[in-house]
Amino acid sequence: MAEVTAAAVKALREKTDLPMMDCKKALVEAGGDEAKAIQILQEQVGKILGKRAANSTNEGRIFTAVADDGSEAVAVEVMCESAPVAGSEGLAVLGNALLQQLLKGPGAKDGEDLLTQPNPHGGTLKDLYEATVNKIREKIVVGRVVKAKGPVGVYVHHDGKTAVLFEAEGAAKDPAVLRDVAMHIAALKPIVATVESVDPAAVKAERDRLSAEARATGKPENIIEKMVDGRMNVFYRDVAGVLTEQAFAKDDTKSVRQVLAENGLKAKNFTLLVLGT
Numbered sequence: 001m002a003e004v005t006a007a008a009v010k011a012l013r014e015k016t017d018l019p020m021m022d023c024k025k026a027l028v029e030a031g032g033d034e035a036k037a038i039q040i041l042q043e044q045v046g047k048i049l050g051k052r053a054a055n056s057t058n059e060g061r062i063f064t065a066v067a068d069d070g071s072e073a074v075a076v077e078v079m080c081e082s083a084p085v086a087g088s089e090g091l092a093v094l095g096n097a098l099l100q101q102l103l104k105g106p107g108a109k110d111g112e113d114l115l116t117q118p119n120p121h122g123g124t125l126k127d128l129y130e131a132t133v134n135k136i137r138e139k140i141v142v143g144r145v146v147k148a149k150g151p152v153g154v155y156v157h158h159d160g161k162t163a164v165l166f167e168a169e170g171a172a173k174d175p176a177v178l179r180d181v182a183m184h185i186a187a188l189k190p191i192v193a194t195v196e197s198v199d200p201a202a203v204k205a206e207r208d209r210l211s212a213e214a215r216a217t218g219k220p221e222n223i224i225e226k227m228v229d230g231r232m233n234v235f236y237r238d239v240a241g242v243l244t245e246q247a248f249a250k251d252d253t254k255s256v257r258q259v260l261a262e263n264g265l266k267a268k269n270f271t272l273l274v275l276g277t
Contacts (some may be wrong), residue, residue: 014251016041017097044134049169052081052139059086060141061160062273063095066152070175072150074102075273076111077143082222085138086160094132094140101125102145102207111142116150146271153178155186156176161275163185177263182258184249185270193267198240206235 030036059081237245244257248256
């Protein structure tokens, strides 16, 4: 058996950033061959994932990034098993590399698709993912990925478990309003962005119901129509959960639609991500 020196273990540790004991065991198994030892360490990823496959990933972080010119924004959900790992530098390195590729690359339909793409810092994102799993020794799942077109506002809650990407149309007089609306979405959790996004069947059913109630009062048709229109505003705001019709969280004397209009904007779409849901 080849002698494994402390210097060889230290050198392997510096190359792999894995625990000294794991490096020593791999070198012993590899007969002192560093390249073979690295291969052995890489093969451990499958064993770790297999052993922890049934473990829950209720912790993690949602990472976000915005293009320098504000034209696009991205979000990536990375889930893990424990809170310490969720806040670790290792998970942040993985999350930020995923963001950079998603922002500058061709996009991805999900986390698995994104992992097949290049790592902006060299190698592939799959390589970085496996190295992270090998180092952290927890189950890590790259979940949902989102890419949004600007002008876009981004908000991430302080715990990293809730994030919003809000897409608008127009040229913002004050770009800060985009983040304010994203924060509003995180707090009030609307269902859709605009009135036009509400299910037409639900709208028709509500109008029919309100019309029948109004006709029962015996009022003329032109008055009935105005009554229904007024009550539909309440439906859009309180039942359908339309963002633009809600009272703005930072100034409830105005609707979100009014605040956006004052800033030269119209709501387009939003994505509300809550970790693991």
